[in-house]
Amino acid sequence: RDVICFLILLLDLFNRPHLLFANCSGLDLIFGLNALLRTSENTWNSTNAELLLKYCESRQYVMSWELGNEPNSYEKKAGIRVDGYQLGQDFVHLHQILQESATYHSTGLYGPDVSQPRDHHKDLLTGFLETGAKAITACTWHHYYVNGRDTSLEDFLDPEVLDTLATKINEIVESVSPGKKVWLGETSSAYGGGAVGLSDTFVAGFMWLDKLGLAAKLGLDVVIRQVLIGSGTYHLVDDNLDPLPDYWLSLLYKRLVGPEVLKAQVLMNSGPKKPIRLYLHCTNRKSTHYRPGAVTLFALNLNKNEVTISLPAHTANSTIEAFVLQSAEIGQQNLYSRSVKLNGQVLKMVDDRTLPPLKGHELSPGERIKLPGFSFAFYVLIEAQAPVCK
Numbered sequence: 001r002d003v004i005c006f007l008i009l010l011l012d013l014f015n016r017p018h019l020l021f022a023n024c025s026g027l028d029l030i031f032g033l034n035a036l037l038r039t040s041e042n043t044w045n046s047t048n049a050e051l052l053l054k055y056c057e058s059r060q061y062v063m064s065w066e067l068g069n070e071p072n073s074y075e076k077k078a079g080i081r082v083d084g085y086q087l088g089q090d091f092v093h094l095h096q097i098l099q100e101s102a103t104y105h106s107t108g109l110y111g112p113d114v115s116q117p118r119d120h121h122k123d124l125l126t127g128f129l130e131t132g133a134k135a136i137t138a139c140t141w142h143h144y145y146v147n148g149r150d151t152s153l154e155d156f157l158d159p160e161v162l163d164t165l166a167t168k169i170n171e172i173v174e175s176v177s178p179g180k181k182v183w184l185g186e187t188s189s190a191y192g193g194g195a196v197g198l199s200d201t202f203v204a205g206f207m208w209l210d211k212l213g214l215a216a217k218l219g220l221d222v223v224i225r226q227v228l229i230g231s232g233t234y235h236l237v238d239d240n241l242d243p244l245p246d247y248w249l250s251l252l253y254k255r256l257v258g259p260e261v262l263k264a265q266v267l268m269n270s271g272p273k274k275p276i277r278l279y280l281h282c283t284n285r286k287s288t289h290y291r292p293g294a295v296t297l298f299a300l301n302l303n304k305n306e307v308t309i310s311l312p313a314h315t316a317n318s319t320i321e322a323f324v325l326q327s328a329e330i331g332q333q334n335l336y337s338r339s340v341k342l343n344g345q346v347l348k349m350v351d352d353r354t355l356p357p358l359k360g361h362e363l364s365p366g367e368r369i370k371l372p373g374f375s376f377a378f379y380v381l382i383e384a385q386a387p388v389c390k
Ligand SMILES: *[C@@H]1O[C@H](CO)[C@@H](O)[C@H](O)[C@H]1NC(C)=O
Pocket: 022, 023, 026, 027, 028, 062
């Protein structure tokens, strides 16, 4: 439940290098077909998609499919009204075409990629699921916390803003039948291209890490990040190909956090409302560095004051490896930094091709966990011996 994917702007998809890029990076490629090619009866006209599928078959491309994007805006953006019920039937049509394909008969089909629920969007999703649920592998929707043109640093650190995601996830999950997977098909901090000076800086990490934690906790299997590179200010890699803070955060998350979510509870003994957010997973078992049973705690401190985290007695003796991320700059402007420190060292590429080692800092036995103000961190409890993580 922790897979992060990236939305990549593919200007020239069918140039093989892009598929090679996906393959070399271990990413899966999902291609969005055009749902706005319609017949006079306002059903989807699949002629063009069938040509495209034949071409991809002839090249044996490994990929899966979507049909359309944010159908709730079709009327506003394209002057075409498609209701959920019809869209579901369009997906069934595409599913049939895929089933007849020698290459794509068991490939994934994801949709409807609705933007986050507001009243009439919900009607669209409900109608879609009535007719189309059987055609899709996972139900996708999009989420942004705030409008990029109209937000502030305070929003990025506000527990109430972060909590709005839980409400939206619960609304979506309730409308989807049990057993059907739900994915965040496109998501980032702020819509409208991101928030200038915020979405590509250290402070964006609070929204990103909290989203990964909350989404997994509430049962979402995949979170697809808008965007890896290009387009807006919510990218992970800048135009110079240098990683931005959310890139480093994503990399650590993938290395240290496994898909199994464990229950964690914060008991605050003092201080203001909910500045500490905390999630607990099995440590990624693919990370050969740690022994079976290890768990990873990740925590966010949305407040300026350092906090001490005391673990329950049965885990208190475990060796802990800490990965604390802080802004690379100090002073007032620090949260707007485009650089990040891991355990005090600024992270940067060794050269064009080489990532730096991301080393944890081992706490002394019995040492308490201290999470600095305005930071987030991963703590691997190496000897936790959690049975479900073995
Ligand atoms: C990459 O290509 C190889 C060979 O075609 C294939 O076996 C493998 O599944 C591909 N990997 C991904 C992630 O698509």
